[in-house]
Amino acid sequence: MNETENQNTDARITALENEVKRLTMLVDRIYSYTHLGIHKPSLDNPEVLSGANPIDVDAKLQELIRNRDIISAAKQYVQITGVGLLEAKAAVKNMI
Incomplete structure (x- = not known):
């Protein structure tokens, strides 16, 4: 290069x-x-940093959904995504 x-x-x-x-x-x-209920998502989850969809790869969330534990799953969803609790609860209900 010049x-x-x-x-x-x-x-x-x-x-x-x-x-x-x-x-x-x-x-x-x-x-x-x-x-506004906007929370910064946790970057502790390596899948978030890799670009993978953290909702699909979070084993704890998937187990809570399989067990139909809406409240705990919604809290985990908030931790992963940073959305508000009401939005998380609605998303979890849709997944169940």
């Missing part, structure tokens, strides 16, 4: 880094609206 290409690449990388920072701030702002 010097001009390096400068262009550096400028694009800097622009992308700035955009990621801006988007991260926006997402954090959305999660700060707790009165």
Whole structure:
């Protein structure tokens, strides 16, 4: 690469880094609206980080659904997805 290409690449990388920072701030702002029932999902679950659908691969949630334990399953669903409890309960009922 010549010097001009390096400068262009550096400028694009800097622009992308700035955009990621801006988007991260926006997402954090959305999660700060707790009165809307929006909760940040747990990143402790490795499936969330891998891009797999955490609802499909969470063994604990699937077991609770098989046992028809709606309340515990809804709480687990909230932990996985970060949605509000009412939305989680409705989703669990749909899965059962």
